[in-house]
Amino acid sequence: MESLKKEKSTAEITVPMIAERANVTPSTIYRRWGGVAPLLADVAVRQFQADVLPPDSGNWHQDLSTWLEQFVDEMGSGPGRDLLREALALGNTERAGQCTECILSTLDSIIARGVEQGASPPDSQRLLDQVVAPVIYRILFTPKSPDIAYATGLLDECLAQAASQSVRTERDKQS
Numbered sequence: 001m002e003s004l005k006k007e008k009s010t011a012e013i014t015v016p017m018i019a020e021r022a023n024v025t026p027s028t029i030y031r032r033w034g035g036v037a038p039l040l041a042d043v044a045v046r047q048f049q050a051d052v053l054p055p056d057s058g059n060w061h062q063d064l065s066t067w068l069e070q071f072v073d074e075m076g077s078g079p080g081r082d083l084l085r086e087a088l089a090l091g092n093t094e095r096a097g098q099c100t101e102c103i104l105s106t107l108d109s110i111i112a113r114g115v116e117q118g119a120s121p122p123d124s125q126r127l128l129d130q131v132v133a134p135v136i137y138r139i140l141f142t143p144k145s146p147d148i149a150y151a152t153g154l155l156d157e158c159l160a161q162a163a164s165q166s167v168r169t170e171r172d173k174q175s
Helices: 002-007 015-022 026-033 036-049 060-076 078-087 093-116 124-141 148-174
Strands: none
Touching: 015 026, 015 036, 026 036, 036 078, 060 078, 060 093, 060 124, 060 148, 078 093, 078 124, 093 124, 124 148
């Protein structure tokens, strides 16, 4: 499938082309997916699930920054934009939810590193809402993908808010 996508645009890919490469009949693909768009969306979700954690550097904040930088680079590229669009094809909320779960799982793993290191990182949902979601929005709906500085600024702001909230919570406990 990937080699076909490198040779042709998504709009040019047909079920018979895919079937030929997969050495199956077109009816097999139609029965399973119904057409090209749902098949490409499933492929996109599987690629999204292949998201790999950055190596544990011993500094969870650095690991989070490294992951975010890779995410922005990959998703902001032409193929990354296509991947996001295909994952959202046909308004399938189940596929979008699978992508969200992949991101949350990755963030949870990095956050667990922070907790093990004695830090109080924000939860993954907060990072998703304040960092990842605005990045994805800009990738999908603006002509120019966000740069690393934009994403890092969102991350720094989110971490500062979380730290401030953590200090207030600790102060309230002592009162």
